[in-house]
Amino acid sequence: MADKTAISPTRSEDFPEWYQQIIRAADLAENSETRGCMVIKPWGFAIWELIQSDLDARFKATGHQNAYFPLLIPLAYLEKEADHAEGFATECAVVTHHRLEAEKDPETGKTRMIPSGKLTEPYVIRPTSETIIGAAFSRWIESYRDLPLLINQWANVMRWEMRPRLFLRTAEFLWQEGHTAHETVAEAILETKTMHQVYHDFLRDILAIPAVMGEKTEAERFPGAEMTLTVEAMVQDKKAIQAGTSHYLGQNFSEAQDISFVDRNNKKQFAHTTSWGVSTRLVGTLIMAHSDDDGLVLPPRVAPQQIVIIPVTPKPDTRNAIIDACNALANTLRTHTFHGQPLRVHVDSRDLGGGQKKWEWVKKGVPIRLEIGPRDLESRKVCVSRRDQAHNDKTFVNREEFLQQVQETLDSIHQNLLARTSSFREHNTQPCSSFDAFEQHWSRPNPGWLLTPWAGSRQEEEKLSKEHKITIRCLPLAEQKGDEAPCILTGKATKQRALWGRSY
């Protein structure tokens, strides 16, 4: 039993299957009858809500306001920006009717609903909202005094993906999309960079994931963007996952949609726009970054419950006293705060075996488990287990001492997870200057990332990508100021560095 894992298969045996088992064991989500769409269950949704509320505060702190735009976009809107239209064309769900008519089968007597009332102008279910928000912007913006316009929307979007995977790629997903309009290029680019930094900091400070900040190459850019900035995370199978993007859209959308204003010299100008977003994919990223073979591992700041107290009640006569003590401790803990919010504490007093409860919370990834039994009651101690340590590790701590150190302990769990993911990424990211070594690298199982000098063309990039099933994840911002070196493919001297990897 000692070496048996709660999740089977393990990460090393079958990573994709392990991922799905984590979701099930932690009760995060399940597939629905609707193709490619998931039901997000309470534990999974609570994680998303925590992500949402933290990000929302960051958006507001940087001057943005929330608003809401229609789910359905007139087809014609999508035809306005050519690159954009082409980029999303293959994954759009289209609404073509507005009524159902009941039709009774004369033989079986069953009623079937037949779409009728065909629309002359079909609608597209938003795959992203640049076009419909742009249409509003063009009405709202008249003068330079109306700028900047800084809007965010929390919404669901739909992209008819061919290979859905829970959280990582679902046909419908939840996200936020920021859309802003600015007077000048410089302001718009500053906005793009600001939100890029917001995403990076959020990933580090809330999800305990170190992301590489970089710019996408032209081939990987958002359809219709002039510049796409990305935060790239590495998960435990060494693949990359694009955790968030921030786009400078130039005047492409403003020209297409007439988002124009009269400037300080009484001249008509097109606004410079940006858009940026993160999605429920963050939950998938979180799972794959931290979880282990015993289940989900949650960084404390996105744990729906940060501390679970399990009463150990071996004897009926002390049972009530123990449960009272657990509730009292929980209430005291709830008066403590962690990063400005009351601690989230749960007492699991269900009438179940202790082992069963323990494993449930291990699998759900709760950062701290406390057990209190008769002996602890007498000695005024609590038995503490941390999710970032082995499931059978426990330390007995004085109750007062635990209360004093609880924030510190949660912070230490966060730091420990961050240190773990950081060193994993560092160990699996290698500089590479030889083309032979580069090509050999990708034939290995689970290859990590390579950082190479790169001065190739878009065509050359796409050819290499196809050949090795890799992509340039980004041109990391921190790596572009070094010495010149020969491009790995063309040999041309360049300061540019590209980060290559397999990705989700």
Next chain:
RNA sequence: CGGGGAGUAGCUCAGCUUGGUAGAGCGCCGGCUUUGGGAGCCGGAUGUCGCAGGUUCGAAUCCUGUCUCCCCGACCA
């Protein structure tokens, strides 16, 4: 959307080749015994066999269509 696999109890699956209208383990519920631990024994409940047609006296089983899931590709947050 191409190639492969699969849909039978909450979960994992057997039964299907050779049609005769359902089974196991785990889980669930109850009882007793246990209790620093995912315990034991006894008893119990649960399925229009993905959906729709067809063949047949009779279909989980054969045929056709369709939907969904998984794996590989192309596409992607």
